[in-house]
Amino acid sequence: xxxxxxxxxxxxxxxxxxxxxxxxxxxxxxxxxxxxxxxxxxxxxxxxxxxxxxxxxxxxxxxxxxxxxxxxxxxxxxxxxxxxxxxxxxxxxxxxxxxxxxxxxxxxxxxxxxxxxxxxxxxxxxxxxxxxxxxxxxxxxxxxxxxxxxxxxxxxxxxxxxxxxxxxxxxxxxxxxxxxxxxxxxxxxxxxxxxxxxxxxxxxxxxxxxxxxxxxxxxxxxxxxxxxxxxxxxxxxxxxxxxxxxxxxxxxxxxxxxxxxxxxxxxxxxxxxxxxxxxxxxxxxxxxxxxxxxxxxxxxxxxxxxxxxxxxxxxxxxxxxxxxxxxxxxxxxxxxxxxxxxxxxxxxxxxxxxxxxxxxxxxxxxxxxxxxxxxxxxxxxxxxxxxxxxxxxxxxxxxxxxxxx
Amino acid sequence: xxxxxxxxxxxxxxxxxxxxxxxxxxxxxxxxxxxxxxxxxxxxxxxxxxxxxxxxxxxxxxxxxxxxxxxxxxxxxxxxxxx
Numbered sequence: 001x002x003x004x005x006x007x008x009x010x011x012x013x014x015x016x017x018x019x020x021x022x023x024x025x026x027x028x029x030x031x032x033x034x035x036x037x038x039x040x041x042x043x044x045x046x047x048x049x050x051x052x053x054x055x056x057x058x059x060x061x062x063x064x065x066x067x068x069x070x071x072x073x074x075x076x077x078x079x080x081x082x083x084x085x086x087x088x089x090x091x092x093x094x095x096x097x098x099x100x101x102x103x104x105x106x107x108x109x110x111x112x113x114x115x116x117x118x119x120x121x122x123x124x125x126x127x128x129x130x131x132x133x134x135x136x137x138x139x140x141x142x143x144x145x146x147x148x149x150x151x152x153x154x155x156x157x158x159x160x161x162x163x164x165x166x167x168x169x170x171x172x173x174x175x176x177x178x179x180x181x182x183x184x185x186x187x188x189x190x191x192x193x194x195x196x197x198x199x200x201x202x203x204x205x206x207x208x209x210x211x212x213x214x215x216x217x218x219x220x221x222x223x224x225x226x227x228x229x230x231x232x233x234x235x236x237x238x239x240x241x242x243x244x245x246x247x248x249x250x251x252x253x254x255x256x257x258x259x260x261x262x263x264x265x266x267x268x269x270x271x272x273x274x275x276x277x278x279x280x281x282x283x284x285x286x287x288x289x290x291x292x293x294x295x296x297x298x299x300x301x302x303x304x305x306x307x308x309x310x311x312x313x314x315x316x317x318x319x320x321x322x323x324x325x326x327x328x329x330x331x332x333x334x335x336x337x338x339x340x341x342x343x344x345x346x347x348x349x350x351x352x353x354x355x356x357x358x359x360x361x362x363x364x365x366x367x368x369x370x371x372x373x374x375x376x377x378x379x380x381x382x383x384x385x386x387x388x389x390x391x392x393x394x395x396x397x398x399x400x401x402x403x404x405x
Numbered sequence: 406x407x408x409x410x411x412x413x414x415x416x417x418x419x420x421x422x423x424x425x426x427x428x429x430x431x432x433x434x435x436x437x438x439x440x441x442x443x444x445x446x447x448x449x450x451x452x453x454x455x456x457x458x459x460x461x462x463x464x465x466x467x468x469x470x471x472x473x474x475x476x477x478x479x480x481x482x483x484x485x486x487x488x
Contacts, residue, residue, distance in 0.1 A: 045457060205444075205448065206441075206444060207444055207447070207460050207463065211460070222460070223460075263439075263440050263441075264440075264441060265440050265441050266439065266440040266441075301466075
């Protein structure tokens with residue numbers, strides 16, 4: 001089987017506008033959560049509403065001005081991250097490589113800012129004239145399309161949508177095409193721009209948004225905090241990376257996917273455990289080879305204790321030796337971009353031997369009894385790691401990575 | 406009709422359970438109303454009384470129907486009288 005490695009990464013989220021800044025903030029335990037600026041908080045139930053919003057972003061500094069009218073923030077974020085990842089990899093897509101490269105992006109919703117702007121005009125202002133670029137900005141496949149256009153990539157290009165597991169499912173789809181020999185490289189990741197009034201109200205109505213902050217695995221945790229952004233990676237075969245002398249950030253060792261086939265919203269330890277077990281099997285690894293898990297860790301009452309039970313189930317006694325953290329108190333829950341942003345954290349832990357912490361931890365919940373690396377980053381060797389994503393709809397996708405060969 | 410009776414009726418209708426099985430001491434969880442069904446019950450109560458119930462008053466695991474009724478009464482008391 002072809003071994004797949006990661007030779008480029010890019011990111012933008014509330015922690016910074018490039019992967020290096022995002023990773024530095026993660027090691028420093030900085031939080032990007034703050035009062036919502038983009039939406040009038042008086043229109044929300046909790047008028048002290050919070051989110052992890054991207055700040056001081058000037059798209060013109062990153063993206064060709066002529067392209068911008070076509071881009072919802074969703075695609076802007078995706079392009080910023082993809083451009084960075086491709087630049088780092090040193091790959092170019094001329095000749096045959098263009099058609100032998102895929103672009104697969106996880107997106108949970110779509111171009112919501114554009115959609116809500118148009119609906120505001122239609123329903124509230126009763127305005128009959130729609131902007132002609134609405135569709136191309138809103139469509140959930142806009143991010144991979146824009147990446148393929150910007151870089152001349154002509155291979156399989158599409159969006160994968162599985163809510164909060166979209167990124168990890170996207171990474172798996174591209175890697176499967178690589179293993180099958182259909183393509184030799186891929187741009188993969190996730191993007192989301194979901195801090196809009198309509199979506200915030202819909203999340204509020206589900207009663208899962210925290211009024212204070214995001215406290216995964218902690219006593220008195222009160223829910224999740226939305227975030228936004230994108231992270232992208234360049235996947236290529238180990239052979240190709242070695243032949244080019246490219247710097248390898250880590251090996252994409254395997255992945256596991258499952259469906260709970262149960263409740264549409266409530267998580268299941270059986271489904272979550274099945275995806276983790278499948279990822280380990282796919283990677284040919286024993287549970288004892290894993291040193292770190294970047295948890296889904298949303299900070300909701302239900303997720304964190306269910307995820308803890310699932311980790312016990314898969315890892316047995318080794319569960320207590322694992323370092324587990326949720327980086328969502330830093331970058332927020334970025335839905336379809338979540339798994340990709342968390343892969344920045346997971347690869348960072350592999351590369352640098354620093355495990356990012358779980359912030360805002362107030363103390364142990366008896367139902368969450370593992371080592372969640374509270375408050376401060378920890379220096380430790382990480383040979384291999386899992387990154388968990390569990391979505392509404394009962395869809396689970398777990399990625400396994402290990403140190404560069 | 407008392408607030409309690411109205412809340413019981415909403416729970417009974419939404420959760421499709423016999424109203425005689427509901428008591429002030431039951432939790433929604435006891436009544437088999439879990440996850441999104443419980444959120445829907447709360448939503449129906451909010452719509453019916455035209456109030457907003459804060460998350461603190463909607464603990465489906467430990468909070469009883471009696472607590473829920475008291476929370477509804479608190480919100481109704483805060484509503485400005487219709488003129």
